[in-house]
Amino acid sequence: MPNATKPDAIALLKADHRKVEELFESFESAKGSGKKKALAEQICMELTIHTKIEEDIFYPACEGAVDEKVIKEAYVEHDAAKVLIAEIEAGGPGDEFYDVKVKVLSEMITHHVKEEEKRVEGMFAQARDAGLDLSDLGERMDAEKHKLLAAFEKSGVPKPEPVALEAATIA
Numbered sequence: 001m002p003n004a005t006k007p008d009a010i011a012l013l014k015a016d017h018r019k020v021e022e023l024f025e026s027f028e029s030a031k032g033s034g035k036k037k038a039l040a041e042q043i044c045m046e047l048t049i050h051t052k053i054e055e056d057i058f059y060p061a062c063e064g065a066v067d068e069k070v071i072k073e074a075y076v077e078h079d080a081a082k083v084l085i086a087e088i089e090a091g092g093p094g095d096e097f098y099d100v101k102v103k104v105l106s107e108m109i110t111h112h113v114k115e116e117e118k119r120v121e122g123m124f125a126q127a128r129d130a131g132l133d134l135s136d137l138g139e140r141m142d143a144e145k146h147k148l149l150a151a152f153e154k155s156g157v158p159k160p161e162p163v164a165l166e167a168a169t170i171a
Contacts, residue, residue, distance in 0.1 A: 009058055009137035010124045012145075016050045017113045024106040033093035040093075040102055044085045045157050047109065049148045051078045053141045055163060061137055062123065065130035070115075070123050075164040077112045081105060082160030089157065 007015065020043060027039040055078065059071055084105040091098050116123045128134065152158075 006135070006142060007138050008134035009061075009132075009141055010128060010134055012138050012141055013050070013054065013058065013124070014117065016046065017117070020046050020050070020109060021113075024102070024109070027102055027106075036093045036099070036102075040088050040098075041157075043102070043105070044089050045149075045152055047081060047085060047105075048157050048160060049145055049152065051082070051160075052148060053144050054078070057141050057144060058127075058137060061132055062127050062130075065132055066123050066126040067121070070121070070126065072164065074112070074116065074123060077108065077115070079162040079165040081108050081112070082162055083165075084108070085160050 023039055023043045023046065027036060027043065030036045030039055055075070059074065062071055084101055088098070088101050088105065091101070093099070119125055
């Protein structure tokens with residue numbers, strides 16, 4: 001299949017961002033615990049896959065090409081989100097703080113996306129300006145994303161693992 005039909009790495013990540021934004025909006029307007037639980041689980045799965053492909057493929061490719069502080073900030077933001085993802089996955093709509101945890105996760109992700117997508121100093125702009133092979137990265141990330149999705153649908157979403165927050169453990 002020609003590269004022209006596959007998104008480059010940045011297009012793939014931005015598509016993930018838009019999908020999760022829509023899921024958060026759906027959660028906000030959802031009625032009924034079953035619907036909320038299903039949406040929250042989908043949000044957690046999408047974010048777990050997204051963070052995994054960024055941390056395993058995209059961020060390492062950006063090392064040396066993107067400001068180190070920007071990459072480190074992204075890892076810390078991911079870890080903070082992973083803590084909330086674990087809390088949401090362990091709970092349910094009947095829990096006192098469930099909706100609020102999803103809301104705060106949404107706000108954290110909105111901030112993270114804004115940082116990555118900044119036009120000038122954002123990670124994506126820096127990666128593009130540095131001349132990274134975004135087509136190759138996109139293909140690798142897309143393949144890994146499909147592999148993870150199949151594994152998670154079969155065996156469930158694994159417990160998130162912090163990368164930058166050394167004192168954090170997720171039960």
